[in-house]
Amino acid sequence: MVWTPPGARTLREYRRSWLVKDVVAGVVLSTLLVPQGMAYAELAGLPPITGLYTSVLCLLAYAVFGPSRILVLGPDSSLGPMIAATVLPLVAADGDPERAVALASVLALMVGAITILAGVARLGFVADLISKPTMIGYMNGLALTILIGQLPKLFGFSTDADGLVAEVGAFADGLGDGKTVPAAVAVGLGCIALILLLQRLLPKVPAVLVMVVLAVAASVVLDLDEHGVRTVGRLPEGLPPFTLPHIGWGDLGALSVGALGIALVSLADTISNASAFAARTGQEVRGNDEMIAIGTANAAAGLFQGFPVSTSGSRTAVAERAGSKSQLTGVVGAVLILLMLVLLPGLFRDLPQPALAAVVITASLSLADLPGTRRLWRQRKAECCLSVAAFLGVALLGVLPGIAVAVGLSILNVFRRAWWPYSTELGRVPGLEGYHDVRSHPTAAHLPGCTILRFDGPLFFANAKSFRDEVLRVARTTPAPRWILLAAEPITDVDTTAADILQELDAALQERGVRLVLAELKDPVRRKIERYGLTRTFDPSRFHPTVEAAVTAYRALSGARWSDPAQ
Structure with missing residues (x-):
């Protein structure tokens, strides 16, 4: 039997009545993809343009190979710190952005190879290596790590600290040394308040888009750059360039460790999101096919100066609410980003950096699950302790060791239950x-x-x-x-x-x-x-x-x- 890509099957079954809904949903989705793509690229320690390249390629690849009609892929806030923790220690002391991009691209290719091989070998069960309590703790730790890491940008300065404790100390030192830019603080806090307020009072309104438009307008009208507020600047013009990244053999060991952790988190996130949205749309979850599709999307991003990606529950929910019926929604979003890069590369040059920090911070708040932690305490205190241990692993040891702690705790919990059964x-x-x-x-x-x-x-x-x-x-x-x-x-x-x-x-x-x-x-x-x-x-x-x-x-x-x- 000749294998047929899922995208081709979707194309054969496509209904004419879906077209308008998919196009509208694609337009709505693109308004979220652009600011989030740039923000999550900077979260990963990479130039903002790489977030847009990544968004385009992973959307197009998943449209061809993805089994789900509704999932939306792209740069993700949960992967950003893991990418930064893997790539930045290998970057030269002067912070060479080209080397950082090359390392991130190789990382994406390695994640793609791991997930494709796992899908072909039908190893979809590896996504279950992290239990829900330990995943809650890991995400809580990740949310705190992201929040603390973005505070200097929110206050208008930067630090070179690595690790949660060191970042807290560096941020406090920056405040004490008078590095705070009042205009940046006002912009950042205002953007956070606006996003949270719109999400709560008007959930159907694209809060991030509204914030971005107002932030750009404020930057132009008030000359925020004259008040010390850094902006994104003009993005490179043109299509994403096909690039074979070059790195040293000595970098592969450190990258492989990060790739394994990123692949595990990406797969767990993808399977959980696929299951949640499949239950709502009546589709069947095909875990191994999802692994192959995620791997292909990562490989495509890696060949065009991109970095590792995952599915996004928030962006998928936006597409679903906008009426998305197929992966044509993602294709429309990718085409609109390409048109912006070719025709309007300076569209976001006046976007303040604190606004991007606001996007990341509000995303980190959605990662945290404090009610889930309280529920664990009420329902089963032993599993709550596992969740807290995973949180401390991320907070005290770092993002990559934290995922190892989370997996280790999940496996030990399985042995504990088998060791002392009732x-x-x-x-x-x-x-x-x-x-x-x-x-x-x-x-x-x-x-x-x-x-x-x-x-x-x-x-x-x-x-x-x-x-x-x-x-x-x-x-x-x-x-x-x-x-x-x-x-x-x-x-x-x-x-x-x-x-x-x-x-x-x-x-x-x-x-x-x-x-x-x-x-x-x-x-x-x-x-x-x-x-x-x-x-x-x-x-x-x-x-x-x-x-x-x-x-x-x-x-x-x-x-x-x-x-x-x-x-």
């Missing part, structure tokens, strides 16, 4: 069928001489000893049970280490005169036990299809009767 005794509750947790039903009836035990997890090397200790604890109770009946339905696996410990446990119980019996053991798990040779000591009479069958067998053997719950 275990309990079961009893019979009047009026309820089956057997139930005695912790939830303290008055549940017990069967004298038979303890029904449930262990909620697979038996493997990490938790086999804790399982053994729990069973031995039950065996040492007074009066000692004759049977320990294991309700084994939740046990989904038994590895060789657990099998050996299970055999040792059975021998220790037999010395005490206690019989270990298993009920509801899954067939695949029982076949593993047989393959391990445990059936030499565990004869067939010790396996029962249900807990009820095992209880019936015990009662027939012992004549025991259920205890009275009232007693």
Whole structure:
């Protein structure tokens, strides 16, 4: 079968009634893409023009390869600090912008290669390596990092500090040394207030566009550059240039570390956004196809002086509210940016730099999820602690180490749950069928001489000893049970280490005169036990299809009767 790009399939299925809606949505979207593209480029430590180049190429590439009809790609506030943390330490001491662009372009190519290979290998599950609590903590830390990093620009000066703590100190020193430009502060705070106010009171109005227009007008009318307010200046004229970036071999190691972290965050962001908008539009999420599309978009950006990209929930929501029906919306937005670069390169030359800082700061506020953190504290304090640890990892160690901390904490949380799974005794509750947790039903009836035990997890090397200790604890109770009946339905696996410990446990119980019996053991798990040779000591009479069958067998053997719950 010949592979067909998703864009070609969309073109074949395109409806004439979508055209006007897509064009209108593309026009609306472009008004957001231009200021955000420039702002996020500067957030990444790159010239503003690279943000526009990146926006154009990733939109066009995703229109061809993207499986979603609604997602919008582009420079993203969550990736900006990661790009800066990877690229800026490798830039020469004089801050050579051309070298920074070359490094960022190679970074985009590496991110593209990683995500394409992962998509081809069907590794979409890697996006699940960061749990939601740790992602909340990571994003909270990222939001604070972005906010602190933009404060000097908002106040009209710059610093060379690296890291949250150092940036706070440098900003405080700048304030103390009188570097603040009052006009810049007024512009920046006014722009932030305007964006937040419009987003709250008039959510359908493009707040960023209104702010940009008013900021440019104020800059021209009030001669803000004469008052020390820096502006964007005239952008380079013409189309994005095709460029094969050149860097040294020694730079590849540091870039590869950053590329892995950026690819992981980009994929997690893309899959979550794709799932959210697919649920609203009735589309199906194809994770591996999304990975290939994201990789292609990054590669395209990297070949035209761009930097790594991701999907944007805010820009996608704008396109959706404007009536977008297909990726033609992104194509229209890209074409309008190209026309601006060719015909009106000086359109934003009077845009104040504090206005760009305002765009970034308001975007960082949308990254933070303080209500989510409070909800975690109410619902599950252990996961809230994981979220706080991820936050501290970003805030104290940096953006790239922070993502490593977030992934590590997510994986450790998985091991923690498997290491100490929930275990309990079961009893019979009047009026309820089956057997139930005695912790939830303290008055549940017990069967004298038979303890029904449930262990909620697979038996493997990490938790086999804790399982053994729990069973031995039950065996040492007074009066000692004759049977320990294991309700084994939740046990989904038994590895060789657990099998050996299970055999040792059975021998220790037999010395005490206690019989270990298993009920509801899954067939695949029982076949593993047989393959391990445990059936030499565990004869067939010790396996029962249900807990009820095992209880019936015990009662027939012992004549025991259920205890009275009232007693």
